Amino acid sequence: MKPLLFSLLESSIFSFQKLSTTHCCTIKCGYMADVYVSNRILDSYTKLGFLSHAHKLFDEMPERDSVSWNTMISGYTSCVRLESAWRLFTSMRRSGCKGDGYSLSRLLKGVAFAKRLDLGQQLHSLVLKGSYECNLYVGSSLVDMYAKCERVEDAFEAFQEISEPNSVSWNALIAGFVRLRDIKTAFWLLGSMEMEGTVRLDDGTFAPLLTLLDDPMFYSLSGQAHAKVLKLGLEQEITVRNALITSYADCGSVSDAKRVFDGLRGSKDLVTWNSMIAGFSKHEQKESAFELFIKMQRTWIETDVYTYTSILSACSGEEHEIFGKSLHGLVLKKGLEQITSVSNALISMYIQFPTGAIKDALSLFESLESKDLVSWNSILTGLSQKGPSEDAVKFFRCLRSSDIEVDDYAFSAVLRSCSDLATLQLGQQIHALATKSSFETNEFVTSSLILMYSKCGVIENARKCFEQISSKHSTVAWNTMILGYAQHGSGQVSLDLFSQMCSQNVKLDHVTFTAILTACSHTGLVQEGLDLLNSMEPVYKIRPRVEHYAAVVDLLGRAGLVNKAKELIESMPLGPDPMVLKTFLGACRACGEIEMATQVANYLLEIEPEDHFTYVLLSHMYSDLKKWEEKANVKKMMKERGVKKVPGWSWIEVGNEVYAFNAEDRSHTLCQEIYLMIEDLTQEMQWFDSDNEFDDQASLLGLNPY
Structure with missing residues (x-):
């Protein structure tokens, strides 16, 4: 009968119903008193994850041995229930059954997962007391526990106690140094492991190491690691391949990542697809990311949260709006809308769409039940970029009143809003808060402080903030100061x-040149600006972008060199861009080049018929030249095409409150008093102008009015 029961147990381990039937047969046949049989049933319950049934059986067992206790302890640690496992271990020792190497190693695994260093140290003392430190499995578990608790020195000491460490021991130690991003020591250990010669390097060795190679400076090292993987025949290990894809993508070589991805013909898992999509998204290869996502859908691989956060990050700009909204529909269909990371990605996506989509971002934010700091920072960033900026200030106040701690991104975003509002008093208060929170020297907060003080007209304070920055090689801070x-x-x-x-080897980027070319434009340094533009690619290895050409066109336009500006546009390798053409149109208006302006405006009206800017600028130009009929035609065209001028907004700070208004706005509660004051001020200005006019006429006649 016993062999039949064992056969049933072997077949029933994957079926709870069969296991329950076997358990009943065992009781009926009177075999439950046999410890070996009971342990087999107990083990089957724990492997299926039915710990309540296992514990009930354990409590009913008339006799238990160390295997019974270890089976239950292992079951609880496997299901990440450390407290239950710890209570069992304590009961086990009190019952007189001392823990052995297996129970200690299983508990250490649970402690490592929970990162409970205090419990781990207690177990270490029991390991020493029982002389288990040389035991391979206990020793490896100790190394793993200390490594995951980020105590690598203790992990190294435990490792040295193992007489013959295996690959698990080595990999646990290497992973500890990987966790601390100690690249030098991690690769030194890899070399030592290889020199040892007795242990084979495997996928558990290389997968963690490859996660460290996440910067273009490590591209060569990634290639060397890949070569070693090929030499050892590990190229078909899925974890290694996935790590290689991520490493190459992070090092800036998406083509190498794609080559590795394509090499996995029939063995791609969810992580493989997610890694490649994330690589495309990170490097702005958005169309490739979209194509891969669609291909993934056709392979029927189940997508997860990481898939959606990666693909949503690729959706930005008006051209991706339809695809982004379709993805939002998929998120709703899968019921992932309340997953914070997914909603955060959706909020960021809508913020990058045209201005009207900020309402969708706000709606998502309000409906999100569990908001984290990323949620708040995403909406703050959106409001600071696309406004209204006063709402960003209100949200910042709400964030401060919540339980979430404000970080440098939140301070940076609200300070940018203060810059747009030019609210010096409010900006100074937030500066004080940033100082109190020890963020004053953070490069992003400092850059926002520089911008805020510059836009509020206090360039001296902006310079003080710049001088106090902790990282003197912060490109962002230098760029902001130059622009200020x-x-x-x-x-x-x-x-x-x-x-x-x-001279100080601070890294230059495209923003640096936008700032310095703007400086040349605002100061009339024509030759300096042209020299900088011409030296960007050959000297500084930075290819000029549209904004750089626009800045130089503005520079030439301000200097009255409209023909030179036209020549520059015609020589652009990028082709005529609306931003550059609008800048040129402004230059034509300033110089009174009506014919050239009309040609440019007509072209802009063809490619961007819905944009109000060209209509308004053309209308103003006709007003300047008193061409009323042409102006009336422009207004008629706007009306026929349904184009409306977007009203400009102004802000004023009174009594530590920010008020926003536009032309002829009557929404303020004190609007009657405000307009009376404006009327009085207008009359005073008119009187002052007429008085000055009399003075000017009298001086021309040689008279002294006083």
């Missing part, structure tokens, strides 16, 4: 700062 001086008409100071950036 540019907006204040101090182009020469901006050029001096640019020279200092070069």
